[in-house]
Amino acid sequence: MSALITTAPPRATPLQHVARVLLGLALLFAGIAHLTFARRDFQAQVPDWVPADKDFVVVASGIVEISLGGAVAVLGRLRVPIGWVIAGFFIAVFPGNISQFVTRSDAFGLDSDAARGIRLVFQPLLVLWALWSCGALQAMRRGRGR
Template sequence: MIKNLIRIALGVFMLLAGIGHLTYARETFQAQVPDWIPLSKDFVVLASGVVEIIFGLAMIFFTKQKQYVGLALAVFFVLVFPGNIAQYIDHRDGFGLDTDSKRLMRLFFQPLLIFFALYSTDVLKKFKKS
């Protein structure tokens, strides 16, 4: 039961984040895209918003494929982590992260998101059996 609640909460979190990418927080997300990414910041924000909405829906509704979804979401969290590091290194404000200490604390939450994506979808349990 707790795993399902975490899975659904992650799904809702991803849906809200994706909607934010496409609407009210679009400019804030653009400010967080590292300069070394060779694509338009707006494209990166819009594309990642669509991906996050898909992940959100998949986490909530694709229960038969939840292990694949959980693994893919964990990989996504790993892939966006360099952006979080860049926000810290480049001292970029966003979402109330207006000090280096706040930006540093955020970095410690990314591994938790990865863990929750794997745990709530039984990916860790599958690897234990192997």
């Protein structure tokens, strides 16, 4: 990972740049939603087996999302490691989405098994969005000598 920080990030295409800025804005919006108008909906996604207060988890994850959204939008030189961190964050919150599906918890208008199932399919796409738009996939390929 240190090589990814010390070397220049791969050259971003205009589409990657736009996608990265949109990712940052989406994370900022989601983080603000965690702390304000959608707090109860996010609490419904915290699995009962998480050994922490649901409100604490929602507030902490909101702060993380705001931080990551701001960082990815403005820290261009560090966008590759930030992309990996964002991808890891999306993976870390995935159990909450699975829990919402399994427990049939209604939140965010996801009030059917089909709607909750479709959401599960999109989580890996968020991971790929973070890795691609931040140049992490390119950096990984470049690190392998390709």
